[in-house]
Amino acid sequence: xxxxxxxxxxxRSAPLGQLAPRPGSLRGKTVGFISNGKEGTKGFFAHLDRxxxxxxxxxxxxxxxxxxxxxxxxxxxxxxxxxxDMVVTGIGD
Amino acid sequence: xxxSSNVYEVTDIGAVQELYHSNGWTDxxxxxxxxxxxxxxxxxWAMLSPDQLIGIEPVRAMPVTAEKLAINAxxxxxxxxxxxxxxxxxxxxxxxxxxxxxxxxxTGGCAVFIVINGPIRLEIGASGGFNALGNxxxxxxxxxxxxxxxxxxxxxxxxxxxDRSTIGHPGKFTYCVGEDEEDTTWLPLAEMRGMPPGASxxxxxxxxxxxxxxxxWTTDPREILETFAAEMRANxxxxxxxxxxxxxxxxxxxxxxxxxxxxxxxxxxAFIHERARIPRRExxxxxxxAVVRDRGDSIYPALESPEHLxxxxxxxxxxxxxxxxxxxxxxxxxxxTVAIGACVDCEPPKG
Numbered sequence: 001x002x003x004x005x006x007x008x009x010x011x012r013s014a015p016l017g018q019l020a021p022r023p024g025s026l027r028g029k030t031v032g033f034i035s036n037g038k039e040g041t042k043g044f045f046a047h048l049d050r051x052x053x054x055x056x057x058x059x060x061x062x063x064x065x066x067x068x069x070x071x072x073x074x075x076x077x078x079x080x081x082x083x084x085d086m087v088v089t090g091i092g093d
Numbered sequence: 094x095x096x097s098s099n100v101y102e103v104t105d106i107g108a109v110q111e112l113y114h115s116n117g118w119t120d121x122x123x124x125x126x127x128x129x130x131x132x133x134x135x136x137x138w139a140m141l142s143p144d145q146l147i148g149i150e151p152v153r154a155m156p157v158t159a160e161k162l163a164i165n166a167x168x169x170x171x172x173x174x175x176x177x178x179x180x181x182x183x184x185x186x187x188x189x190x191x192x193x194x195x196x197x198x199x200t201g202g203c204a205v206f207i208v209i210n211g212p213i214r215l216e217i218g219a220s221g222g223f224n225a226l227g228n229x230x231x232x233x234x235x236x237x238x239x240x241x242x243x244x245x246x247x248x249x250x251x252x253x254x255x256d257r258s259t260i261g262h263p264g265k266f267t268y269c270v271g272e273d274e275e276d277t278t279w280l281p282l283a284e285m286r287g288m289p290p291g292a293s294x295x296x297x298x299x300x301x302x303x304x305x306x307x308x309x310w311t312t313d314p315r316e317i318l319e320t321f322a323a324e325m326r327a328n329x330x331x332x333x334x335x336x337x338x339x340x341x342x343x344x345x346x347x348x349x350x351x352x353x354x355x356x357x358x359x360x361x362x363a364f365i366h367e368r369a370r371i372p373r374r375e376x377x378x379x380x381x382x383a384v385v386r387d388r389g390d391s392i393y394p395a396l397e398s399p400e401h402l403x404x405x406x407x408x409x410x411x412x413x414x415x416x417x418x419x420x421x422x423x424x425x426x427x428x429x430t431v432a433i434g435a436c437v438d439c440e441p442p443k444g
Contacts, residue, residue: 003126004101
């Protein structure tokens with residue numbers, strides 16, 4: 001018996017945000033970290049902070065932590081992103 | 094009826110299964126072929142057009158349409174009469190308070206626990222009797238499964254993709270119960286949560302696996318409920334200290350003792366709220382002393398308030414077996430109750 005069956009998937013990708021222009025160099029730049037607040041992020045971001053400053057000449061690292069690690073970043077954190085040259089986030093599990 | 098989904102022509106039922114399994118469109122079990130006719134029957138029963146938006150998952154901005162939900166419901170084994178319950182469960186899950194993306198992506202591995210209330214239970218045969226949390230009946234089996242398949246296929250909640258669960262639990266195949274409203278004097282869960290009397294409703298909760306308890310050696314409500322509270326204290330110790338929605342399943346044998354003493358669901362919730370709490374120092378007893386720090390004397394209740402307890406009457410007629418169903422993680426996700434057929438964003442009728 002032949003069947004004609006339907007596709008159960010969304011058949012569309014999640015809309016992605018527009019990527020900001022890539023910085024040519026990290027020297028003198030401000031980098032923001034958005035941590036989900038999990039234990040594993042502490043060592044990861046501390047190491048990255050040191051590396052960015054010492055090896056890549058980053059001028060400033062701003063660290064922020066989400067109030068809920070299972071939800072998108074709080075509005076006040078998202079609002080700060082415009083002041084940074086780039087942002088790094090990670091799940092830290 | 095104009096369906097917009099891609100159509101695949103396959104030679105036989107075996108080929109249907111291979112097509113769906115090989116594309117990652119199943120939960121690992123065989124599926125019912127979602128033909129145009131079967132999908133249209135579901136949509137017609139629920140009086141929904143294929144492009145009707147059930148809602149949008151807000152974090153990834155992914156739409157859930159009636160057509161896609163019906164395809165997954167058919168695959169799960171739903172008959173048209175089951176589909177309005179599936180639609181309502183998904184509507185409830187898309188409420189922002191449910192935090193659907195977080196709950197389904199989390200390493201915590203929760204499932205969506207679904208409680209059906211009201212007359213629709215009897216129409217579709219959603220049993221709250223024997224084996225209530227297991228394979229009790231066709232309706233609850235396929236409705237719970239439809240929600241899982243919809244998460245997998247419409248919102249990409251596949252293991253290793255959006256679903257990052259470390260171990261998950263068997264409720265992720267299906268996790269649905271109809272409350273046994275006929276065999277209790279208590280108000281139905283949905284009515285306790287503000288739904289009008291007699292309305293058919295669906296409650297969803299992001300939930301861990303059921304933790305079974307037994308107490309057949311007392312008729313005192315306090316002692317019976319102390320066993321439930323103790324299991325909740327165990328969850329606070331072994332899993333998470335955070336307060337959230339808990340559900341407790343109370344079977345007929347235990348209900349009769351509690352009801353005979355004149356206790357209502359509100360009385361039960363007040364007692365459990367008081368008893369299900371631990372000092373943080375108890376984490377040191379179970380190998381988690383590293384995070385007790387200087388807060389050992391701080392008290393952590395399982396429930397922020399008695400209303401956060403979902404008391405459900407269900408289970409076979411004999412046996413002092415109940416269950417505690419813990420939250421995924423505190424109150425990050427809140428239980429949501431929606432009446433079947435209720436339009437949450439319709440304009441009020443004019444005149």
